[in-house]
Amino acid sequence: MSYSEPGKTRFQIDLRRHLREQGICDNLIHLICEIAEASKYVINAVRTGDLGVAGTSNLYGEEQLALDVLSDRILRKRLIHSGVVCCIASEEMDEIFTAQATADGLYSVAYDPLDGSSLVDVNLAVGTIVGIYQGNDLLQPGRRMVGAMYILYGPRVSLVYSVGKGVHEFTMNQLMEYTLTRENVQMKPSGDMHSPGGLRKKYSDENERFVRYLEDRGSKLRYSGGFVPDINQILMKGKGLFMYPALKDAPDGKLRLLFELNPMAFLLEQAGGAATNGDMPILDIVPEGLDQRAPVYIGCREDVAKAAEFLNGTC
Numbered sequence: 001m002s003y004s005e006p007g008k009t010r011f012q013i014d015l016r017r018h019l020r021e022q023g024i025c026d027n028l029i030h031l032i033c034e035i036a037e038a039s040k041y042v043i044n045a046v047r048t049g050d051l052g053v054a055g056t057s058n059l060y061g062e063e064q065l066a067l068d069v070l071s072d073r074i075l076r077k078r079l080i081h082s083g084v085v086c087c088i089a090s091e092e093m094d095e096i097f098t099a100q101a102t103a104d105g106l107y108s109v110a111y112d113p114l115d116g117s118s119l120v121d122v123n124l125a126v127g128t129i130v131g132i133y134q135g136n137d138l139l140q141p142g143r144r145m146v147g148a149m150y151i152l153y154g155p156r157v158s159l160v161y162s163v164g165k166g167v168h169e170f171t172m173n174q175l176m177e178y179t180l181t182r183e184n185v186q187m188k189p190s191g192d193m194h195s196p197g198g199l200r201k202k203y204s205d206e207n208e209r210f211v212r213y214l215e216d217r218g219s220k221l222r223y224s225g226g227f228v229p230d231i232n233q234i235l236m237k238g239k240g241l242f243m244y245p246a247l248k249d250a251p252d253g254k255l256r257l258l259f260e261l262n263p264m265a266f267l268l269e270q271a272g273g274a275a276t277n278g279d280m281p282i283l284d285i286v287p288e289g290l291d292q293r294a295p296v297y298i299g300c301r302e303d304v305a306k307a308a309e310f311l312n313g314t315c
């Protein structure tokens with residue numbers, strides 16, 4: 001991982017130039033830049049928008065916040081306007097939206113427009129999560145994605161992406177442009193911090209024993225309640241494990257395969273980390289529907305492997 005420092009040639013590299021260096025096709029470069037542009041309007045909504053409820057509910061029957069609906073509309077309009085997207089799936093929409101009938105040379109996008117939106121009310125960091133597929137089939141294993149990215153709206157605004165050639169971070173400057181700040185982010189094999197999601201009293205004995213094992217090993221608790229800031233901390237520090245396991249009353253956990261888990265698993269694997277549901281890599285799960293959820297253990301590969309051992313009783 002190389003930090004771009006003043007005076008070094010990699011400084012002030014903008015997103016479009018960096019994407020061009022990845023050797024990917026113009027349509028994918030254009031798509032990622034369009035999502036980056038959309039994030040500038042989402043930032044404005046997060047900073048000044050209505051914090052109330054929208055009066056509607058999403059695919060999961062959850063009450064939508066006005067910010068959920070607004071950020072979803074901003075991204076959907078931008079994706080349609082891009083001209084390179086055929087199918088769109090959003091955590092805030094009930095079904096797949098077909099933007100173009102043809103799929104030749106086009107992409108499909110699954111996104112969570114504002115993950116952790118309920119945290120804006122208490123001024124905590126939130127984010128947009130995006131997974132990109134070639135063609136018009138969104139229900140394929142995450143390993144087939146051609147790109148993934150998230151945008152973190154925190155004290156600073158950062159954008160992290162991968163198109164299968166490493167993981168790179170950009171930070172928004174005072175001109176609202178994204179410039180390179182970290183290139184080829186790498187995970188260590190094991191770490192000393194953990195983010196356990198969900199109510200502990202609903203954990204299985206195996207999950208409880210695993211968290212105790214981490215604590216006894218000297219791992220520090222780091223959990224903000226926001227998936228994007230929690231994953232960003234793990235990626236940028238190159239260490240740690242996030243888990244949102246199956247709960248006694250939620251056998252599939254909470255987080256959504258298409259909109260949250262696949263993009264983050266793609267990024268972590270690209271950085272040398274791992275992501276599992278306890279039985280298999282997240283990226284190898286064949287989605288059965290838009291609303292599918294899965295338990296997740298994501299972060300340093302040795303810690304993820306250890307989680308699976310505890311769950312399968314081999315530890």
Ligand code: FBP
Pocket residue numbers: 112114115116117118197198199225226227228254
């Ligand atoms: P939303 O998509 O409804 O915002 O939920 C996702 C999320 O807020 C994640 O960002 C976070 O990791 C998790 O839920 C927190 O869940 P809990 O409050 O149960 O720990």
